[in-house]
Amino acid sequence: xxxxxxxxxxxxxxxxxxxxxxxxxxxxxxxxxxxxxxxxxxxxxxxxxxxxxxxxxxxxxxxxxxxxxxxxxxxxxxxxxxxxxxxxxxxxxxxxxxxxxxxxxxxxxxxx
Amino acid sequence: xxxxxxxxxxxxxxxxxxxxxxxxxxxxxxxxxxxxxxxxxxxxxxxxxxxxxxxxxxxxxxxxxxxxxxxxxxxxxxxxxxxxxxxxxxxxxxxxxxxxxxxxxxxxxxxxxxxx
Numbered sequence: 001x002x003x004x005x006x007x008x009x010x011x012x013x014x015x016x017x018x019x020x021x022x023x024x025x026x027x028x029x030x031x032x033x034x035x036x037x038x039x040x041x042x043x044x045x046x047x048x049x050x051x052x053x054x055x056x057x058x059x060x061x062x063x064x065x066x067x068x069x070x071x072x073x074x075x076x077x078x079x080x081x082x083x084x085x086x087x088x089x090x091x092x093x094x095x096x097x098x099x100x101x102x103x104x105x106x107x108x109x110x111x112x
Numbered sequence: 113x114x115x116x117x118x119x120x121x122x123x124x125x126x127x128x129x130x131x132x133x134x135x136x137x138x139x140x141x142x143x144x145x146x147x148x149x150x151x152x153x154x155x156x157x158x159x160x161x162x163x164x165x166x167x168x169x170x171x172x173x174x175x176x177x178x179x180x181x182x183x184x185x186x187x188x189x190x191x192x193x194x195x196x197x198x199x200x201x202x203x204x205x206x207x208x209x210x211x212x213x214x215x216x217x218x219x220x221x222x223x224x225x226x227x228x
Contacts (some may be wrong), residue, residue: 004154032213043116043203043219044155051214057214081178093213100217102140102154 003027004092006103013110019077021106026071030092030101035064035075038087038105047088048075055067080110114138116220118204124226131191131198133223137206144187145205145217146179157201161187162210194227201225 005024011021029053036044036086050057050064050073057064063076077084089105118137125131137144143162147155148171157171163184172179176195181187191198201224205217 043221046216098160098212099157104154
């Protein structure tokens with residue numbers, strides 16, 4: 001049973017446009033959500049996070065939105081750059097536990 | 113500074129062989145995690161240490177999997193004996209204080225294990 005789902009395996013966006021990556025979760029106990037960026041043959045790198053007490057968190061070109069009622073979060077990248085091409089993995093956890101549950105990732109390709 | 117390192121980067125084992133995967137966390141990091149990523153899946157939690165104490169091993173798939181961190185720094189994940197279904201990339205991650213999810217987990221490059 002996948003508790004964190006990323007239903008789009010890939011996304012292609014033109015440079016300068018907005019990239020929107022989506023993630024759904026089923027476990028209502030999750031209260032902290034993260035996005036990681038992953039390149040081939042490397043481990044995931046932390047990008048941005050959001051606590052369930054917020055509905056938005058922004059860091060430069062990256063914004064994460066959380067809709068708790070829909071159990072949905074999204075990552076917006078504006079403007080998209082070719083260097084943003086990577087796999088983006090959504091993760092979630094609960095309470096003070098440190099265990100993360102990951103989605104399967106969405107491969108973003110930013111084209112010129 | 114140095115990040116999390118893992119060795120070997122690639123390992124091919126025959127069914128029934130014992131396998132040992134090593135993780136060197138970032139110096140001074142209290143918490144250490146192991147994750148398993150099968151092909152086409154996201155990383156799945158295996159186990160978690162705070163210093164030398166193994167606080168959560170709920171994700172270890174069977175008693176063939178064993179992890180240790182005897183001195184609270186380097187960790188070893190052992191699979192004894194290995195089976196083809198254990199083929200995956202094994203990631204190690206460390207975090208500074210282990211005070212929950214707000215403490216960023218830094219991942220190593222992973223060890224790709226293939227069991228024939």
